[in-house]
Amino acid sequence: MNLKVTIQFTAAFLTLGVFAQQPNYEAKVDSLMKLMTLEEKIGQTVMYGGGWDKTGPTVSTDNVKFIKEGNMGAMLNVYTAKATRDLQKIAVEESRLGIPILFGYDVIHGHRTIFPINLGMAASWDMNMVENYSRIAAEEASAEGLHWTFSPMVDIARDPRWGRISEGAGEDVYLGSEIAKAYVKGYQGDDLSKNNTILACSKHYVAYGAAQAGRDYHTVNMSEDELRNVYLPPFKATVDVGVETFMSAFNELNGVPTSGNKFTLRDILHDEWKFDGFVVSDYTSVNEMIPHGFAKDSIDAARIGMNAGVDMDMMGHLYRKFLKDLVAEGKVDEATINDACRRILLTKFKLGLFDDPYHYSDEKRQQETIYKPEFLKAAREAAAASSVLLQNNNNALPLDKTKTIALIGPLAKDEYHINGNWGGAGDRKGKSVSVFEGLQEFLKDNQIIYAKGCDIVKDDEKGFQEAIDAAKKADVVLLVMGEDHGMSGEAASRTNLKIPGIQPKLIKKIREAVPNKKIVLVLMNGRPLNLSEEISQVDAILEAWFPGTMGGSGVCDVLFGTYNPSAKLTITFPRNVGQVPIYYSMKNTGRPIPDNNPTQDYKSNYIDVPNTPLFPFGFGLSYTTFQYSDLKLSSNEIGMNDKLTATATITNTGTVDGYEIVQLYVHDRFGSITRPVKELKGFQKIFLKKGESKTVSFTISVEDLKYYNNENIFGVESGEFEIAIAPSSDFKFKHTFTLK
């Protein structure tokens, strides 16, 4: 077809809305694909970066040239209504077919308004909150021209050495799956063609969080039943709620890189789960099959990636360079490329980009949307609802507004690290509220005696004396310490889980200087830390993670009791790094430690520390207390088609109102493969006024008890189960039922 005629034809096609009049998107994609050359179809499978954020090795590119040639289906790391509109204009007006570009970005825990890091948000156990926050992120991101976020990260992670533990929901399969669904619903909304909904992306498929030794990008070897019972369910949950895209991962799984893994990408994702969206590689992960030792060279990597089911190549340049020849040589079927292109185009239709390619890029909407007061309010609530009270000896918290406070620590005035890693497009300096600024809302200036004390990692002790003097002068000591934002996230694995640098030393010195004063430690960090020494040196510990734009205000709401802390850990805190990996749903072993003889020899234990963690999964304190009583089961025996109801009474026995996160656990006592000692099967976040009681009830069906056995059959076996309704994973079962 003559190029000029084609352009006119395309423009007319779009303006007259020929596509829009067609009844369904499939037919629209068919019509469009009939006009496309093989190169143009390959072009849709290619993603390059705008270079605003460098999240990996940059492969040099001439973006505008590729857009004009129809050689770029998607771009990452470009945002703002203007930038996206300008590039879209080139695609629509200057490429032969005028196919709009898809703009993607890492909107991980907020776009401009930054919420607590994902591990913190998970600690809220509040699905409405998670959904609402991802909705806000989508509102802001879409107003800046973005169509697609590379979120949620639904990798189960059980090794705090792994820096990316901060980006997920923690260690649990059930909770992780619920949270994964909430993110997708929030981002994608109920209608993708609206200009405020964006594509979600389930990543990193799969088992990325199980990297050996917690080292990022490292090898993963696991049985298929472990993969299916633990690592796949959150991904499957997102397919069930209609997630549009998946991202393959960097790691290999049982010898096969996950970006070239036909078993996980085609057999499971497409054939078993019937996923109808598209898969993007991780940043150059197709190329990385060469150093993995799986692909001979770049051509081979392109062949393996496309054939395995990676529909779009992020930043690798391999599809653009080699797919056409691979088709000519018969090494990649043209039908495979058609399928990838079709999936990508389908999402563009669903987003309404063929009706109006610019409907996301609206400068007025951008101005009106970002940092809306209600978004900032929601971020403040999120910071409070995510902060876990780990310790509160002698009721050190809440703080008394009439006292003077020594505010000490490298993160006390920080407004940079507070946004955490993957802080999106959130402005740090000048926008984020530090703890110091948060305190100013509650105290007069002369009630705050500030001293930085030390840096996060540097070992210069010259600020110690000033900090000690401040502690001596004040009524209460408030320490704000932790990691810097770059110590978690991608490529940020640590072998040492202590609070970094000389901060622990400063804590000790302050305790020695003021042995009888209350010391409160607020922590900001992206992973479970080893706090074994600090628990005896400070009175209270508030785990605030990296709490985001309104972090300082949200944290102070908790410190002063305006918000009664309710968050609970979704990840186990070990006593030391030697216990890692440690998680509540472990196996019992053949030699568990007997309850009545914890030090018995030749049992599965350590000789230097107990097996138990410092803080267990599901744990978090409140300013009130809750009593659990009266657990009742509707029956002690159920058949395969029956349901069981478990109820318990929860009473607020303290002096203030508050939320409680009530958890349901089950233990399948024996099976054709061994089952974890405890598995979370349900939870409810309830609000109880002081003195109030509520009956909480959970219904369990056979579906909830199913698992994959070692023949990879998903089913349930008759037998005995233990069951409990508990405030955390730290309890002993007292009730059982039998499945006949």
Ligand code: BGC
């Ligand atoms: C990360 C992904 C991210 C991508 C794009 C990669 O390095 O692993 O999680 O979405 O970069 O920025």
